[in-house]
Amino acid sequence: MNKQILLTLSASFLIYACGDLKKETSTNEKVEVLTEVDQGSSSTLNKTSKSKWLAFHQISETIFPNEGTPLTSNPNLVRYGLFEEDKQLFEKTFMYSPDSTYYIDMDSYGLEIVENNDGSLEYMGREIDIKVYLVKVAEEDSSAIELMMCGTPCFPEEAYWEDKSTVSILGMSYNDRTEKVYPTLWKYNIKTNAFVKFLAQQEVNNIGHENYFEKYRLKKILSSKEK
Secondary structure: OOEEEEOOOOOOOOOHHHOOEOOOOOHHHOOOOOOOOOOOHHHHHHHHHHHHHHHHOOOOHHHOOOOOEEEOOOOEEEEOOOOHHHHHHHHHHOEEOOOOOEEEEOOOOOEEEEEOOOOOEEEEEEOOOEEEEEEEHHHOOOEEEEEEEEOOOEEEEEEEEEEOOEEEEEEEEEEOOOOEEEEEEEEEEOOOOOEEEEEOOOOOOOOOOOOHHHHHHHHHHHOOOOO
């Protein structure tokens, strides 16, 4: 009989990334985005993740505006903790900060993966909602910051670190009015608690043809038990 490995947490309201945005009241509320920070080998990994995502969608980072809009709600501290076998399953897709103090967990919520009799792993699907957690390594058994809770209006696909205190999430936003999908960058600063959304005005046309998550992130997860 197949053994289900993970079905985590319950659905919640759509929060930060897809929620209301603050009205821009002054220039200093806007945040510059396109800066490269040298963090050695960790920087190489982060740049590879970003470049891979851009190449997959056949877009350039220049499509993102230089100024973003702050989100109204700050991310909350929530209960968090993975069983050891679950951590082993998902840790290949964790994105660690340059100093290894934090990591981003984009995949442990809502995935249904089963282990077959032969020990192989099989992907059965996932919840519509996607949660993105910012996890402090020293507190990973008790709590984490829930950065995003996305459903249909937004779907995060990749993460990378600008520096040891600033993490960026790459994904898409769906506009109900235009019925089109737009590349989106969400940037969170741990020190200031500022969370900013950068929405591109150029739509993407490859959505539905191929799935970024299944091509890259899921492949790593399913290979977690390979010797």
